């Protein structure tokens with residue numbers, strides 16, 4: 001196996017109220033979309049925050065194969081500066097990722113077109129709908145063509161057109177060699193874009209799903225219920 005975009009080994013992070021992530025291993029290769037699925041509270045966001053260094057692990061290691069300027073994420077992102085327009089927000093985000101001043105206008109225009117934000121380009125962020133705020137966050141995460149992408153539930157507020165735009169954008173980034181980690185509750189959507197699907201439950205990886213499977217929802221619940229059953233047996 002070649003160089004990895006993301007590698008996490010034996011990651012542990014315990015919260016006062018219980019376990020967030022308990023001994024997780026995960027890797028993302030360059031050129032693939034790797035999806036994380038799991039029920040609410042399974043540990044997806046915690047894992048992503050650990051990968052991005054937003055949260056300190058109790059133990060375990062994380063390696064990201066790109067400098068910050070070549071990474072993009074939408075984990076815990078606010079929706080931009082509320083008083084700045086879409087264009088201004090994206091310009092700031094691009095400059096912060098080191099996009100040269102000479103090409104920043106072109107990069108921002110490309111991101112606005114890619115996420116379908118043309119009609120909102122001069123609108124202040126605070127006046128955007130929730131779905132368009134999510135598009136703005138995604139545009140900021142994608143516009144500098146990062147080599148490593150970490151997106152937490154990127155379609156949660158998107159309309160069907162937005163879902164298609166994002167799908168196209170992520171498949172393009174992966175085809176160009178980026179490593180993409182994405183969490184989602186939309187199993188059908190995940191099956192369309194992911195090369196690998198990892199299922200997590202109660203802070204641990206419990207298995208994987210075949211993106212080409214005929215009934216991915218059934219396979220998902222089979223894994224989750226088996227894990228819950230074995231958890232109950234351990235407790236009894």
Ligand SMILES: Nc1ncnc2c1ncn2[C@@H]1O[C@H](COP(=O)(O)OP(=O)(O)OP(=O)(O)O)[C@@H](O)[C@H]1O
Nearest residue numbers: 015016017019020039040041042043044045046047
């Ligand atoms: N800051 C925190 N303090 C205490 N517990 C936390 C904190 N952050 C997360 N947790 C706990 O860690 C577990 C995993 O939460 P996490 O947000 O990672 O789940 P998730 O899989 O992203 O869920 P969802 O699908 O609902 O977004 C949950 O039990 C949650 O309550």
